[in-house]
Amino acid sequence: MTVPTDRPADVQAAVLAFVEARTKTSWDPGADIFAAGGLSSLFAMELVVHLEKTFGISIGGADMRLENFRTVDSMVGLVTRLGGDTRA
Numbered sequence: 001m002t003v004p005t006d007r008p009a010d011v012q013a014a015v016l017a018f019v020e021a022r023t024k025t026s027w028d029p030g031a032d033i034f035a036a037g038g039l040s041s042l043f044a045m046e047l048v049v050h051l052e053k054t055f056g057i058s059i060g061g062a063d064m065r066l067e068n069f070r071t072v073d074s075m076v077g078l079v080t081r082l083g084g085d086t087r088a
Contacts, residue, residue: 011055011076018050019072029072044069051075057082 012029019027022043027033034044047069048059057079059068068078 008076008080011079012072014054015051015072015075015079018054019047022046027072029076031072032070033072034066034070047075051079055079055083 016027016029019033023033023039033039044066048064051057052059059078059082063078063082068074
């Protein structure tokens with residue numbers, strides 16, 4: 001099941017739930033999860049796969065920058081931008 005990308009609050013909730021489940025830590029959506037927790041590049045790849053599967057998007061090229069994955073808010077922005085407007 002994919003989560004609609006046109007509702008940023010839903011995207012944020014889904015991304016936050018995944019990050020918190022994997023890190024076993026509560027995060028502020030604006031917190032740099034890599035700087036604060038010393039997370040690995042392997043975790044970054046897990047994020048990419050999770051975002052692609054959950055939101056039905058494809059992340060590649062210039063979007064594969066760590067800056068797009070540092071915070072939940074930056075991931076929400078990436079997903080929203082790549083998902084486009086899915087409203088009819």
